[in-house]
Amino acid sequence: MGPALAGARIDRGRARVNSLFDAETLRAEFPILGETAYGKPLVYLDNAATTQKPRAVIDALAAYYLHDNSNVHRGAHCLAERATAAFETARDDVAALLNASREEIIWTRGTTEAINLVAQSYGGSTLKPGDEVVISSLEHHANIVPWQQVCARTGATLRVIPLKAEHNGELDLATLDTLINERTRIVAVVHVSNALGIINPVQDIIARARTVGATVLVDGAQAVSHFPVDVQALDCDFYTFSAHKLFGPTGVGVLYGRRALLEAMPPYQTGGEMIEKVTFETSTWNQLPYKFEAGTPHIGGVVAFGAAVRWFRAQDRTAMAAHEADLLAYATQQARAFPGLKIIGDAPNKVAVLSFLLEGAHPNDVGTLLDQQGVAVRTGHHCTMPLMDALGIPGTVRAAFAPYNTRDDVDRLFAALEKVRRFL
Amino acid sequence: MSSGTDGLDMNSLDMNSIGLGRDITADDVVDNLSFFDDWEERYGYIIDLGKQLPPFPAALKTEDRFIRGCQSQVWLELQHDAENGCLHMAVDSDALIVRGLAAIVLAALNHKTPQQIADYDMADYFSKIDLLKHLSPTRGNGVRAMVSRIQGEANARL
Ligand SMILES: Cc1ncc(COP(=O)(O)O)c(C=O)c1O
Numbered sequence: 001m002g003p004a005l006a007g008a009r010i011d012r013g014r015a016r017v018n019s020l021f022d023a024e025t026l027r028a029e030f031p032i033l034g035e036t037a038y039g040k041p042l043v044y045l046d047n048a049a050t051t052q053k054p055r056a057v058i059d060a061l062a063a064y065y066l067h068d069n070s071n072v073h074r075g076a077h078c079l080a081e082r083a084t085a086a087f088e089t090a091r092d093d094v095a096a097l098l099n100a101s102r103e104e105i106i107w108t109r110g111t112t113e114a115i116n117l118v119a120q121s122y123g124g125s126t127l128k129p130g131d132e133v134v135i136s137s138l139e140h141h142a143n144i145v146p147w148q149q150v151c152a153r154t155g156a157t158l159r160v161i162p163l164k165a166e167h168n169g170e171l172d173l174a175t176l177d178t179l180i181n182e183r184t185r186i187v188a189v190v191h192v193s194n195a196l197g198i199i200n201p202v203q204d205i206i207a208r209a210r211t212v213g214a215t216v217l218v219d220g221a222q223a224v225s226h227f228p229v230d231v232q233a234l235d236c237d238f239y240t241f242s243a244h245k246l247f248g249p250t251g252v253g254v255l256y257g258r259r260a261l262l263e264a265m266p267p268y269q270t271g272g273e274m275i276e277k278v279t280f281e282t283s284t285w286n287q288l289p290y291k292f293e294a295g296t297p298h299i300g301g302v303v304a305f306g307a308a309v310r311w312f313r314a315q316d317r318t319a320m321a322a323h324e325a326d327l328l329a330y331a332t333q334q335a336r337a338f339p340g341l342k343i344i345g346d347a348p349n350k351v352a353v354l355s356f357l358l359e360g361a362h363p364n365d366v367g368t369l370l371d372q373q374g375v376a377v378r379t380g381h382h383c384t385m386p387l388m389d390a391l392g393i394p395g396t397v398r399a400a401f402a403p404y405n406t407r408d409d410v411d412r413l414f415a416a417l418e419k420v421r422r423f424l
Numbered sequence: 425m426s427s428g429t430d431g432l433d434m435n436s437l438d439m440n441s442i443g444l445g446r447d448i449t450a451d452d453v454v455d456n457l458s459f460f461d462d463w464e465e466r467y468g469y470i471i472d473l474g475k476q477l478p479p480f481p482a483a484l485k486t487e488d489r490f491i492r493g494c495q496s497q498v499w500l501e502l503q504h505d506a507e508n509g510c511l512h513m514a515v516d517s518d519a520l521i522v523r524g525l526a527a528i529v530l531a532a533l534n535h536k537t538p539q540q541i542a543d544y545d546m547a548d549y550f551s552k553i554d555l556l557k558h559l560s561p562t563r564g565n566g567v568r569a570m571v572s573r574i575q576g577e578a579n580a581r582l
Pocket residue numbers: 048049109110111112113140142143190192193194219220221222242253383
């Protein structure tokens with residue numbers, strides 16, 4: 001435990017001490033946190049759906065359109081050069097964040113498009129009847145449906161790592177040795193479950209995939225904002241995430257791909273930007289990463305995302321993680337004491353997400369009544385219908401914390417829940 | 425139109441016993457809701473209204489009564505009264521607030537003729553009770569889908 005982690009231990013005797021991490025200073029950087037909902041101060045706990053944006057990111061987006069707007073890689077003029085430089089600097093920032101090289105960072109619209117790119121280009125060009133693709137029970141629809149569809153098209157079979165019998169949301173890794181076998185071509189797993197917050201032991205899954213020579217994609221949409229991700233250390237082939245869940249704008253996503261695989265893969269979409277030479281008969285593809293970036297990209301979004309990544313990397317990430325761990329522990333402790341509350345996915349290894357049900361209450365009713373009190377949560381199946389089916393529940397109420405949340409937010413959540421409980 | 429079950433014996437749902445649209449009218453709902461100024465009273469009333477709706481027996485929770493586009497489960501039963509031409513309705517949901525919103529819809533449309541249903545200004549009703557936000561497609565509670573199903577059934581009988 002580093003000094004910052006140790007520093008986050010809380011003196012329970014003092015009222016409203018969050019940790020040594022200064023969440024209040026951080027909050028001041030997020031203008032939207034000053035909003036009210038129905039006249040009540042906003043408690044934003046829907047951070048797994050999208051995080052809020054710091055001033056640095058909002059300013060970068062405005063500055064781009066105020067000063068630099070131009071198309072990239074094309075115009076021989078001053079603005080085009082500024083726009084291109086900012087756009088490509090963002091790629092360097094993301095490469096550094098993941099410990100990858102810049103040619104391996106492809107801009108997409110989000111995690112969903114990044115996974116579709118891999119499923120269609122890599123899966124579509126390599127899968128054959130009899131091949132198997134392995135995903136897990138914890139997947140978001142974005143990491144189910146693209147594989148399901150490419151399997152249907154190629155004749156490959158989709159297999160699913162099941163949950164443990166005790167249904168605490170953890171995957172049953174005992175099945176890995178049989179599920180991942182010599183027929184397995186692709187393993188696509190979520191790093192952190194969006195519905196439950198559980199951190200998957202992806203290193204074990206990747207290690208098993210390596211023994212059979214399968215290619216591995218990790219859906220990191222819910223991971224990158226919570227802990228450092230190093231794609232070299234992970235030894236995955238593809239890693240995907242969305243800018244908007246990492247304090248950046250919507251409409252931008254990242255696909256990391258191992259260079260040798262990206263070189264070998266056919267393009268996903270074709271058109272401008274991604275070509276080297278075009279005649280009416282044939283075309284040759286541009287070099288990486290541009291081969292996978294057809295058309296004018298979301299330049300402003302990418303530039304603002306670069307600012308988000310720089311902002312994020314400048315934070316004391318260890319202290320941030322300790323603060324989030326404190327929020328989770330504090331919320332979990334209150335949840336356990338709350339009458340009729342059942343934590344869904346009560347596993348030891350989680351990011352700061354509390355998914356739960358109140359006995360006898362539909363999650364949507366709980367969400368609506370929390371909303372009336374200014375507390376923003378997500379309710380429903382969280383785009384993980386097969387997971388909800390496996391757990392035998394219609395959905396959950398999900399409170400997902402970010403570093404700008406405080407113990408006070410947790411207290412307000414439970415005070416509001418207490419009203420809901422008496423109400424329903 | 426699979427949920428129109430003219431003359432069929434639905435024994436376990438007594439459609440006539442549902443007072444919404446007869447004993448509790450749209451005007452009652454508008455009046456009552458305009459009284460309340462905090463969310464607790466408002467939602468308490470909405471949930472109580474929902475309690476006017478009898479739960480469906482499992483046999484009636486069929487695919488053709490199911491309303492799609494809801495995060496919660498919603499079923500609509502609709503019967504045509506051959507004697508007076510009215511449409512009688514019942515709704516069930518596993519979520520209390522959705523059940524309450526359904527009751528608010530039925531206060532306006534239940535036990536009415538297809539012509540009355542087709543002529544009814546739902547947008548005006550909803551704006552009076554300030555529940556429009558519940559009807560945005562993103563809320564996913566299916567109230568909009570329920571209203572269009574009822575209007576569709578009514579239009580088909582004009
Ligand atoms: C684990 C996971 N995968 C994929 C996605 C899809 O991300 P996006 O909608 O940004 O493409 C999400 C977003 O909710 C997610 O949480």
